[in-house]
Amino acid sequence: MRIEDFQTHFNGHVPGLLGAGSAYAVLVPLVRRRGAAHLLFEVRADTLNRQPGEVCFPGGRIEAGEPPTTCALREMEEELSIPPDAVHLLAELDFLYHQSGTLIHPILAEVDAGALRHMQVNTAEVKDTFLVPFSFFLKHKPILYSYDLEPHIPEDFPYHLLGYETGYPWQAGKMDVPIYLYGDHPIWGLTGRICRHLAEEMASAQIQRPALQKKSAPENQYRHIEHPIPALYRADSRILILGSFPSVKSREGHFFYHHPQNRFWRVMAALTGETLPVTIEEKRNLLLRHHIALWDVIHSCDIIASSDSSIKNVLPNDLHPILNTAKIEGIYVNGGTAGRLYRKYIEPNLGRSCTVLPSTSPANAAYSLEKLTALWRAALPSPL
Secondary structure, eight states, rough: OOOHHHHHTTTTOOOOTTTOOOOEEEEEEEEETTTTTEEEEEEEOOOOOSSSEOOOOSSOOOOTTTTTHHHHHHHHHHHHHGGGGGGEEEEEEOEOOOTSOOOOEEEEEOOOHHHTTTTOOTTTEEEEEEEEHHHHHOOOOOOOEEEEEEEEOOOTOOOGTTOOOOOOOOOEEEEEEEEEEHHHHHHHHHHHHHHHHHHHHHHHHEEEHHSOOOOOTTTOOEEHHHOOOOOOOOTTOOEEEEEEOOOHHHHHHHSOOOOOOHHHHHHHHHHHHHOOOSSSHHHHHHHHHHEEEEEESSSEEEESSSSSOOEEEEEEEEHHHHHHHOOOOOOEEEEEHHHHHHHIIHHHHHOOOOOEEOSSSSTTSSSHHHHHHHHHHHHHOOOO
16 A cells, blocks of 8 residues: 555545544524523423433534534524524534543534524424523532543453553543533533533633723622522422522622521521521522522612612513423512512513512611511411
8 A cells, every 4th residue: 555545545534533433513502682692502302212301402413424513503403493594603612522432513603592582492302492691601610520430441351462461550531520500400411511611711711801801890889790690490389589689798609698697598497497598509499399489680780789779770580481481370579679670670571460578688677587577478378
């Protein structure tokens, strides 16, 4: 065989991953919503044999001779009825290799927000879709687990042929499993790895462009802030409690009513007959066990520190994802400001009224814990 034969054979060759078996492509769809980037996710149908009910991106197996981008666009249209002309390809991200021998090509793209209004899911493959603000992945580190990849060598391996009489120091590996919890949706596995990689890349890009970053406003000045905490709910939630907007402490702690003197969690413990939850996981589980959904009225606003009275330039949250998932029987708001904002920004479009409860904020000093609990108990359905 001549060297020219090699040159002819590999002319135009596109390098791949040696040893990879089947190859897949997934579209990583960015959607522009209210001026901010969101990621579009699917929930796989419960009837599928592999990973039923899990969160994923649109995608599937690459057909023979098909470029990854073509596969990703084809699968997007098959699963969500979003045509290729509604998708603007941005970049091919780093590919992933799974130890099962599968190669995954993530394709980053912008999807026309208007196409989502005409989106029709293929129920044989997709149970649901949902959007997540990309800022969520920038602000929240995933829960990270790892497991070992250890070689299992057959006893009859011919070490002696290789010049090793007593074995060989095989190298073990390790695999990370990032887990993001967004509302009732765990985003993990390969999808979680793609999200973590994208968040790390964009966080690095922000660091490298410090001149483009605005200086933080002093605490006594207005700042424009987007809600950093995902809604807490699941399909069996029956009542929805809304605050106005997270306080500084809640924004720093990445969870609702994080200020130690806010009495919300003490009221909830009293109403449900449970012990006072301490960790975020305990608080989440308490509400979900009692079919309570939790969020806030405002998606973004200009605000001074934690001052509800300073709130202006309000953009409300969209409650439809919660109401379309859960059979919410009653909507309750925590405090007069939340009630006023709900009636102004949400009720006219949603067509559902709310019940205003006295605020659990420490600023509402006129109400003792006992009085708050009694008034909340009288308003909320019993038993919780």
